Amino acid sequence: MGGVTPTHLKLSLIDWLLYLQQIALFDQKKRIYSENKLVFSPWYFLLPAIIFFLVYVIIPIFQSVWISFYEWDGLGEAQWVGLANYIELFDDEYFYTSLKNNCIWLILYLFAVPIGLFIALFLNQIVFGIRFYKSLFFFPFVISQVVVGLIFAWFYNPNFGLLAYIFLSLGLEPIAILSDEELVTYGIIFAGLWPQIAYCMILYLTGLSNVSKDLMEAARLDGAKGIKMLWHVVLPQLRPATFISVVVTVIGALRSFDMVAIMTEGGPYGSSNVLAYYMYETALSEYGFRLGYGSAIATVLFFIMLIYISYFLWRLYKNEREV
């Protein structure tokens, strides 16, 4: 466009003036841009991510909150029901069962963090074949959650499972863990912990490789060793790894879905349900397309996560300012 004078064109005066004005405007724009390059350029890089994040995450959140005020089967007319879905939710025992199970998940799943740390410390030594041992511990994280769920479902099976044989060899009657309303959630969490521990272990192993040798040396000279060394010297340096493993584990616990779907489908009679699976069950499974009700569950789950994650981000922010 601007800058090149079109010599082969005969211009009327007005055209000529317009043309000049255009050049002036362009130069002005160019100046605004070049003077503020540092302000603009990050947005160019962010833009694709922002667009996708908006379309696939942010907008759907508002949409699903919006749908939760409707009664809708996904086919016919959506019918405005106001808060009826939420009122129903707070009078729904399956919802409370799921919420309770989510809390159990949240608490027990966090054991993945200290156990992961322990294994990482154990594996953080130099002996022959350590890479092989590491990869063994690493393995459950690599295989799919679905596979983990299936393996554990077989393991627990009271008729042909390994656990049943262990019980029988001890002279005990095998327990059907996955069809016992009291034990089933613990059984699933135990299976879920297996890959989660591996995940935390990896995070800690990378963290350990960054622990400063000088500090350790200095501490050793000052007479620190064992637990004391771990607590006062190593752990503070592992803080970022701890933070990430806790966040990842908490989010993993709150959105636990695949394990439940594969191992029990929420059964027996809904006693191992969690919010994420209950939402799927009411909104998208074979027996029911109550999209409004499902969205209401999703909204509740969203706010629980939001509160938890905001609290963590706030702590992170505070910590960083202190440092």
Added chain:
Amino acid sequence: MEFLLIAFMIGGEMYTKIKLILISLLSVILISSASFARDLVITFDDMNPGPKAAFENAIAKFQKENPDINVIANNGDREEHKAAIRNFLIADAPDVTSWYPGNRMRPFVKAGLFEDVSDVWDENNFHEDLAAIKPTMTIGGRQWGVPYSYYQWGVYYRKDIFDKLGLFEPNTWVQFKYICETLKKNGIAPITIGTRYLWTAAGVFDYINLRTNGYKVHNDLTAGKIKYTDPRIRKTFEYWAELVNAGYFIENHASMAWQDAVVPFANGEAAMYVMGNFSVDAYKNAGLTYDQIDFFKFPEITKDMPRAEEAPADAFFIPTNAKNKRDAKKWLAFVARPDVQSEWNKTIGQLPINSKAKVADDKFITEGFETLNTAVGLAQFYDRDAIPEMAAAGMEGFQEFMMKPDRLDKILKRLDKIQSKVYK
């Protein structure tokens, strides 16, 4: 034609013009022949060997009879089909799709996604020939699909075990309980069942309910007209509790799918199975011979209660968004024809619905045919007769009852609460 092709292949600048003419000629031929053979897209949902073969045979036969129709048959996994149907009915509808009658078709009928096919019924005298299943294909006085097969439910038992213990097929509840007691005393689990996927428990509930209260109560309950705390339904659970409390059902049933529950049946640890006729295949695959297994109708509970049976049907439907409805209707008329139904059901080991069709020469099929033809009413099964949200909660309740029978009150009240919410 050869000359044209040779000219086409020689090419060269001289022939450019001829080539152009040729291409346009060829395309005209192609287009006209395409419009000659009309496409008919049929979607089916059973990949098991028997049903797959039956479907393919029927397609071949239909294609032979209608050379002017170009049949495009798609066969997929049943669960995937269930998940996909909501999308493809709206976005990319085939001309014919398999689906289930009763309440399973209701949402699509209501949303205007299934075509009214009452005219196919009128023209082919289906009202009479398919009378057995007509009520369940009807909503608002119109028919919405055409069934091709159904099967009986009942009690499958180990004849060799019965013979060894001197037991006979029971006709009454008292006899049935006596058999259970005898089996249990001999260290055999009387009834095997796998309730992990819930619906098997609904089969037992349906039968005890049908025998206790009859066909009308079953329909009223699943239509939401009777409460679960109704004394009649409580009575059903009382009978059921007699079996549960006496420990007549196999242990650990909640960790087993229905196929897993065949294992104890096959190796003689259990002697009876309340199931649909599709299970016979599984018994045979588990190594049982025809002499070892037999079938009896679920025994009478309330004296002289007219006998109704469970007989779920499978059917074909035309989506409203189908492109070729004329030929789709031809297919619907075709699958209900006596000869087609005889052949199809012979292959899959089920019962034809058309009363003029021939039944396969198989003891379970002939007995099933007799069972269903002498019944006063045919239920589709709890999870097809009740609306889905109710069915899901109901079946969980049944499973819970089988494990914790003392919670009956709580369960029934919960089901009432859900019933009042989901039926409007």
